[in-house]
Amino acid sequence: MYVAVKGGETAIARSWDLLAAARRGDPAQPELSLQQIRQQMRLAVARVMQEGSLYDEELAALALKQAAGDTVEAVFLLRAFRTTLPRFASSLPLDTAAMRVRRRVSGTFKDIPGGQILGPTADYTQRLLDFSLTETSPPPRCHQAEDGLPSPLPTVLEVLAAEGLIEAEQPLPGDPEPADLTRQPLMFPADRPTRLQNLARGDEGWLLGLAYSTQRGYAESHPFAGEIRMGEVSVLVCPEELGFDINIGEITLTECQMINQFAGSKTAPPQFTRGYGLSFGEAERKAMAMALVDRSLRATELGEAAHAPAQQQEFVLYHSDNVEASGFVQHLKLPHYVDFQAELSLIRTLRAQTATASPLATEENHD
């Protein structure tokens, strides 16, 4: 017989106190400010904004502080908060070609219009622990070139596109409004705009693993990093009360244009194909992984056999969301007392039946 039980309120309240105390650590140490997190943990802030699907550095810093640095928990907090806010509008499409670039590199051409610009990258560091950072120190003064970069900086793929060597990226006729996963459930087959939204919100670790699998031979698409650019892009909206587009500020974005091996047909000559990644903040790894997975998910459209995990829409898109994944994995902590009682009684019955049905078999084993 099962008797319904309640309880645990006091224990829960005390667990909150323990959590808050553990978050704070030693009270003799100064407490972290949101500005410190925003300024000095900017890449963690960017990841929480991207996977939390809400660009707000202040809120992301708060979420990180509250979650004691647990990125996935911070993403959850941000996602929950966004549901309390009204949606005012959609922006005009972000013009990444007009980005005020702070980093731009290409793995396909050495000489690109505007040049290879390294910007604030860890790529050329030795990855040796820098013990000078155990003490506080002022940042170095950054060198300034005589002239700034040309603005806008021409995009690398324009060169290939001008020759028709890479597939064109043009809106569909009528430039249709894209599906919105915050309002409509994910349905299959998912079109590319829906997939890109899912990947943009998707867990970086999940996408990184899948992207890596395509490079190791599961859905090889011979990728090249055509262009990676990071910098500031203006956000434009058209408020109803004004009736014209206005600039409401700028955000940092990282964009990756991946160039992949050919597709062609009886009627069209071979062309390079594309994979696309776009991410909030400085998030090169995420943008590159997204671009590789975007390309692998285009397998069917490009007439390739979709046999690898990274090519299978349902597998990739249903498991990319770390809020859903974390919730379902962690729900196993909740009471399953009745479920487990049923399993327990079943296994006892089965064992009892085995013991009575074949006593000889048991005895033989003793020989």
Added chain:
Amino acid sequence: MDIMTRQHWLGLLANSPATRLAELLQPHLPAPTAISWLRHAQTGLVMLQGRSGGSGSRFNLGEISVSRASCQIGGLLGHGWVRGSDGTHAELIAQADALLQDPQHAPVLQQVLQTLQQELSARRAQRARETAASKVEFFTMVRGE
């Protein structure tokens, strides 16, 4: 001095730091009783759209927090929209927007806009020069014979 259009000044005000805006606008703002707020600052979301490959079909990238406010000063309507959760920034923009449409206030506020524009341009130019300093200068290795 170029006279800025409404579209231009709304963008400039949104791209200037709120503290700087408060500092420069404070002497010109009317008494609170002279302002009728049609919409006090309100924070919500705007869905950011990207395009596949930068120029293809639109897709929803994720949302951004945005604050907006609307006021009326002496019959003129001012609207403020700015990214982020800082409602006072949106209210400052709305007030400046109303005043900038008033021929009496416009000349002095256009001066404020010039200052803000110079500061924004200087910030961007400095960043562009710092960025340009990290441009790779390739050189060719010649094999010695």
